[in-house]
Amino acid sequence: MNVLILCTGNSCRSILGEATFNHLAPEGWHAMSAGSKPAGYIHPRSLALLAREGISTEGYHSKSWDNLPVTPDIVITVCGSAAGEECPAYLGPVMRAHWGVEDPGHVTGTEEVIEASFMHAYRTLRARIEAFFALPLEELKKDPARMKVELDRIGTLQA
Template sequence: MSVPEILFLCTGNSCRSILAEAILNGLAHGRLHAVSAGSHPTGYVHPRSIALLQQEGFSTEGLSSKSWDDLVTTPDIVITVCASAAGETCPAYLGPAPRAHWGVEDPAKAVGTEAEIEAAFRKAYEILRLRIEALLALPIAELLAKDPAILRSELANIGRLGEHE
């Protein structure tokens, strides 16, 4: 089997899904590969996302805000990262891949002082990193091949990590 492809999907593809793409690719060491896309991409990556990723030692090369219509491969797993509890509509990916929802508040919509806005980006980053580290502990390729139902259940459980911190 080739390297499993994870699609992180949100509406604008400028913050959360970009953070997740870079974090997973930076931590997976080639065992998994991530891409990100949006149903209505903003067309730019939020500068605070880039700055935070660089501060944390992740590569930002090649990151871009793109539409799910521009994907060149069909993902093996789709993870939405919109915060649907905040009234934000998450896109529904129509491909055959197992799906999970990992809702994270949109730091691009944070208001307040500079410190409060930075804290919103930091919180999104920390929640995504926690969840991605849990994802990387799973035997993804094996579960995709042998037991997609268990994989979906595990992905749903991971999506609850960091919710009440």
């Protein structure tokens, strides 16, 4: 099963989600990420955080949803709402869920405040990904309605 983690810039949240998902994924599950308006780079704080967590960043880059290597089975949007951010609407016959996380790349303030915002985004995404992998996934693949309910429920979890 292929999961697309989608946001606007594909430089912070979706990259954190993609790398964490693939780090934790059981066989047969793979994440990719993309942006509707890709920044063209991965935020250095995202790379540093993933490295500190022991998660490989090799091969990851900011990319457009126009150039996906495969059609996803599930699309998870991770854009936040505090800044009035619009979530991109992926077009296609796929299951969709929203796991909103505020964008740490736009946080200003002290080093501690900025670093805390990246860690909060990471912890929130990781908690949701771990909750997803704790589900009976083989059963849920055969029951799309139940899968959708679980994806939506997970999107409300906080770190």
